Amino acid sequence: MKQSHLFTKTRREAPKDEVSKNAQLLIRGGFIHKEMAGVYSLLPLGVLVMNNIVAIIREEMNKIGGQEVFLTALQDKSVWEKTSRWSDKEVDIWFKTSLKNNTELGLGFTHEEPLTNLMRDHIRSFRDLPTYPYQIQTKFRNETRAKSGIMRGREFLMKDLYSFSKDVAEHEAFYEKVKSAYKNIFARVGLGDKTYLTYASGGSFSKYSHEFQTITSAGEDTIHVCEKCHVAVNDEIFAEVKKCPQCTATELHIEKAVEVGNIFSLGTRFSDALELTYLDQAGNKQAVVMGSYGIGPGRLLGTIVETLSDENGIVWPEEVAPFDIHLVSLDNGKVPVKETAERFYADLTANGASVLLDDRDARAGEKFTDSDLLGIPLRIVVSEKTMNEGVVELKNRKTGEVRKVPHHQVVDVSLSTGEDSEDTA
Amino acid sequence: MKQSHLFTKTRREAPKDEVSKNAQLLIRGGFIHKEMAGVYSLLPLGVLVMNNIVAIIREEMNKIGGQEVFLTALQDKSVWEKTSRWSDKEVDIWFKTSLKNNTELGLGFTHEEPLTNLMRDHIRSFRDLPTYPYQIQTKFRNETRAKSGIMRGREFLMKDLYSFSKDVAEHEAFYEKVKSAYKNIFARVGLGDKTYLTYASGGSFSKYSHEFQTITSAGEDTIHVCEKCHVAVNDEIFAEVKKCPQCTATELHIEKAVEVGNIFSLGTRFSDALELTYLDQAGNKQAVVMGSYGIGPGRLLGTIVETLSDENGIVWPEEVAPFDIHLVSLDNGKVPVKETAERFYADLTANGASVLLDDRDARAGEKFTDSDLLGIPLRIVVSEKTMNEGVVELKNRKTGEVRKVPHHQVVDVSLSTGEDSEDTA
Numbered sequence: 001m002k003q004s005h006l007f008t009k010t011r012r013e014a015p016k017d018e019v020s021k022n023a024q025l026l027i028r029g030g031f032i033h034k035e036m037a038g039v040y041s042l043l044p045l046g047v048l049v050m051n052n053i054v055a056i057i058r059e060e061m062n063k064i065g066g067q068e069v070f071l072t073a074l075q076d077k078s079v080w081e082k083t084s085r086w087s088d089k090e091v092d093i094w095f096k097t098s099l100k101n102n103t104e105l106g107l108g109f110t111h112e113e114p115l116t117n118l119m120r121d122h123i124r125s126f127r128d129l130p131t132y133p134y135q136i137q138t139k140f141r142n143e144t145r146a147k148s149g150i151m152r153g154r155e156f157l158m159k160d161l162y163s164f165s166k167d168v169a170e171h172e173a174f175y176e177k178v179k180s181a182y183k184n185i186f187a188r189v190g191l192g193d194k195t196y197l198t199y200a201s202g203g204s205f206s207k208y209s210h211e212f213q214t215i216t217s218a219g220e221d222t223i224h225v226c227e228k229c230h231v232a233v234n235d236e237i238f239a240e241v242k243k244c245p246q247c248t249a250t251e252l253h254i255e256k257a258v259e260v261g262n263i264f265s266l267g268t269r270f271s272d273a274l275e276l277t278y279l280d281q282a283g284n285k286q287a288v289v290m291g292s293y294g295i296g297p298g299r300l301l302g303t304i305v306e307t308l309s310d311e312n313g314i315v316w317p318e319e320v321a322p323f324d325i326h327l328v329s330l331d332n333g334k335v336p337v338k339e340t341a342e343r344f345y346a347d348l349t350a351n352g353a354s355v356l357l358d359d360r361d362a363r364a365g366e367k368f369t370d371s372d373l374l375g376i377p378l379r380i381v382v383s384e385k386t387m388n389e390g391v392v393e394l395k396n397r398k399t400g401e402v403r404k405v406p407h408h409q410v411v412d413v414s415l416s417t418g419e420d421s422e423d424t425a
Numbered sequence: 426m427k428q429s430h431l432f433t434k435t436r437r438e439a440p441k442d443e444v445s446k447n448a449q450l451l452i453r454g455g456f457i458h459k460e461m462a463g464v465y466s467l468l469p470l471g472v473l474v475m476n477n478i479v480a481i482i483r484e485e486m487n488k489i490g491g492q493e494v495f496l497t498a499l500q501d502k503s504v505w506e507k508t509s510r511w512s513d514k515e516v517d518i519w520f521k522t523s524l525k526n527n528t529e530l531g532l533g534f535t536h537e538e539p540l541t542n543l544m545r546d547h548i549r550s551f552r553d554l555p556t557y558p559y560q561i562q563t564k565f566r567n568e569t570r571a572k573s574g575i576m577r578g579r580e581f582l583m584k585d586l587y588s589f590s591k592d593v594a595e596h597e598a599f600y601e602k603v604k605s606a607y608k609n610i611f612a613r614v615g616l617g618d619k620t621y622l623t624y625a626s627g628g629s630f631s632k633y634s635h636e637f638q639t640i641t642s643a644g645e646d647t648i649h650v651c652e653k654c655h656v657a658v659n660d661e662i663f664a665e666v667k668k669c670p671q672c673t674a675t676e677l678h679i680e681k682a683v684e685v686g687n688i689f690s691l692g693t694r695f696s697d698a699l700e701l702t703y704l705d706q707a708g709n710k711q712a713v714v715m716g717s718y719g720i721g722p723g724r725l726l727g728t729i730v731e732t733l734s735d736e737n738g739i740v741w742p743e744e745v746a747p748f749d750i751h752l753v754s755l756d757n758g759k760v761p762v763k764e765t766a767e768r769f770y771a772d773l774t775a776n777g778a779s780v781l782l783d784d785r786d787a788r789a790g791e792k793f794t795d796s797d798l799l800g801i802p803l804r805i806v807v808s809e810k811t812m813n814e815g816v817v818e819l820k821n822r823k824t825g826e827v828r829k830v831p832h833h834q835v836v837d838v839s840l841s842t843g844e845d846s847e848d849t850a
Contacts (some may be wrong), residue, residue: 005492035501041539042494042495044494044558046494046495067431069467070467072464072580073498074579075460076460095522095523097532099567122433124434154524
């Protein structure tokens with residue numbers, strides 16, 4: 001894409017009412033727009049990043065047998081009354097609305113109820129189980145305070161996967177599969193090192209559930225990390241067990257963290273309430289055993305910005321970046337910089353790289369500042385100076401490393417540099 | 426995909442409260458689930474079809490320079506008050522909700538206001554124009570009656586494109602481009618023949634706006650068709666002009682139709698109200714000239730089902746179908762039908778076809794009935810009988826044409842048959 005075509009502009013300052021670092025940087029870079037506290041629209045660069053995150057999640061969900069669905073936001077109260085999650089006393093984050101005939105509706109903050117209800121049309125016998133529907137869909141949560149930028153929104157995209165199993169053993173086998181799919185996802189979006197499988201309260205049906213917590217000073221949670229096991233324990237559980245549940249070490253260190261994912265055994269709570277049953281091989285009616293598994297792609301996006309940016313701006317990991325290469329053309333009309341940059345743009349694009357070409361009529365300093373802010377992994381500069389030397393200048397956004405590469409090697413080196421940084425990310 | 430893995434089941438009867446043909450067939454096939462009147466969730470097959478429609482629309486939008494954004498559903502009333510579209514007296518289809526502090530919010534039924542407001546951050550000079558943001562995003566409309574299945578929903582996906590131009594001439598040039606992009610879209614989703622560019626009321630800023638109307642008995646609109654010009658006039662305009670605006674013929678025939686798209690010149694209505702201006706080359710402040718352009722992917726999906734299905738079920742056009750090929754294995758344990766079908770499945774998939782393999786343990790009659798209902802363009806049957814002849818049976822869902830093809834030609838013939846039907850669709 002040519003930057004002159006991109007309608008967004010970067011800005012030096014974030015809006016004064018924006019207190020979170022992730023939203024400040026994303027607004028300054030033109031990735032998002034703040035509609036109100038906790039409610040952010042995505043601009044073209046934000047759409048590109050979000051699509052990359054969603055594509056990774058979708059791929060990992062499909063790998064473990066997930067089947068994609070898309071449920072509605074509007075919710076019929078009858079199904080939520082059956083699980084005692086309709087009244088505002090029971091659930092305090094509902095947004096409610098109503099039809100013209102005054103029928104009260106809710107906006108889905110999660111989808112256990114409508115999905116369990118829907119599955120009654122499709123699950124009849126043991127042959128229909130297990131099955132794993134998931135969706136990537138907008139949730140609404142009426143948060144009293146929303147001050148963590150896109151890390152805690154009132155309206156946000158969520159990937160929610162649900163498992164429907166014949167029994168606890170089948171459920172637990174899938175639960176472990178989701179654990180490892182989640183680890184893949186966090187590694188691929190660049191948060192693997194900072195993200196800990198965290199023991200959390202299991203509710204009525206299991207001793208523990210699991211959160212995935214990423215260490216960041218912007219987090220609203222406190223976790224107790226066991227470095228030896230690379231796991232953590234959340235505050236609630238730590239108050240109870242006071243040790244690492246794996247190695248029983250008691251010397252855990254405290255960190256601020258944000259919950260980037262959770263996996264939860266639901267037992268038969270929802271299938272009992274909504275009468276989702278199946279006939280087993282002996283012809284007996286059994287309740288379906290369920291689990292739910294969430295990841296917020298927008299929260300991941302915010303957490304990446306929060307944890308991986310530096311004083312100059314955002315640093316996108318390879319698989320998440322809006323473009324692979326930021327090709328900066330510093331044309332001064334004296335030598336054919338523009339034509340050369342256009343040729344590299346065409347060649348790199350033809351070789352499968354996604355490239356943002358800064359062809360704007362702007363000063364070099366402004367272009368470099370913007371490039372650092374936007375955080376594309378590899379920057380290539382073409383200027384009068386590099387033309388005279390027959391080279392371009394390659395800069396790695398993450399390491400700051402700069403090297404000069406002769407014109408005839410630009411495509412090969414740029415593509416392989418991308419691969420290198422991915423390996424070391 | 427293997428059909429034994431697909432969690433949805435077909436059903437013989439649609440729910441009794443479902444009166445529309447499109448929703449009846451889509452529910453029976455397991456494409457959608459009805460949550461309440463006008464509110465439908467997508468099941469895996471529905472997600473596949475919707476993704477295909479959305480991909481076509483996105484491609485055509487990008488071709489004319491569109492830049493994808495994603496705005497929020499939650500709406501701040503201040504921006505809508507400026508254009509007098511906030512109160513329920515002015516707009517009678519709002520869903521309203523509120524924050525914990527009682528701040529009233531709306532759920533977006535369209536996005537002229539927030540997008541115009543947002544563009545104030547990015548449009549400053551004539552150099553920033555023209556620009557064309559679009560999104561594919563969920564709209565909410567509080568319809569009093571919702572009885573047309575997914576053709577008129579209370580919650581539905583919408584592609585809304587907006588144009589921001591320097592002047593009327595630049596606006597009109599883009600308006601014509603959108604017309605032809607829309608024609609491409611309707612042709613590609615299989616509705617080209619039945620869809621008419623239709624003259625509609627232009628509002629304050631132009632004589633006409635344009636709707637795209639598809640002829641169907643399920644439509645809620647009446648249009649007056651001029652076959653000679655392949656255009657139509659809507660009821661409102663016909664009452665006024667009583668002739669074809671192009672050839673001036675007065676003998677137009679009346680049809681029921683559904684509006685599948687519209688393109689609209691907004692002039693400076695929104696830019697004036699929300700103070701979206703730019704500095705022209707002479708340094709003078711000017712109002713931005715706007716247009717808006719909508720297509721509902723869900724309505725398109727419903728219209729395809731409504732107009733192209735037959736007495737046995739749905740007939741998907743090639744580019745929209747959930748799979749290219751329905752490979753039906755009629756294994757009876759006597760000859761290696763299963764193994765042969767699995768081999769064709771692998772070979773066809775490896776050659777780029779998307780295939781649904783009916784590997785279920787079910788009777789032939791049930792499999793054929795389901796196959797007709799699901800409407801995948803090409804059916805391939807492998808059975809004891811075809812095995813003994815060394816062939817498979819190919820059936821074109823649309824024409825009903827059946828042919829036998831020797832095993833070694835199955836991949837080549839199947840792939841080219843797909844291409845043929847696409848050309849003639």
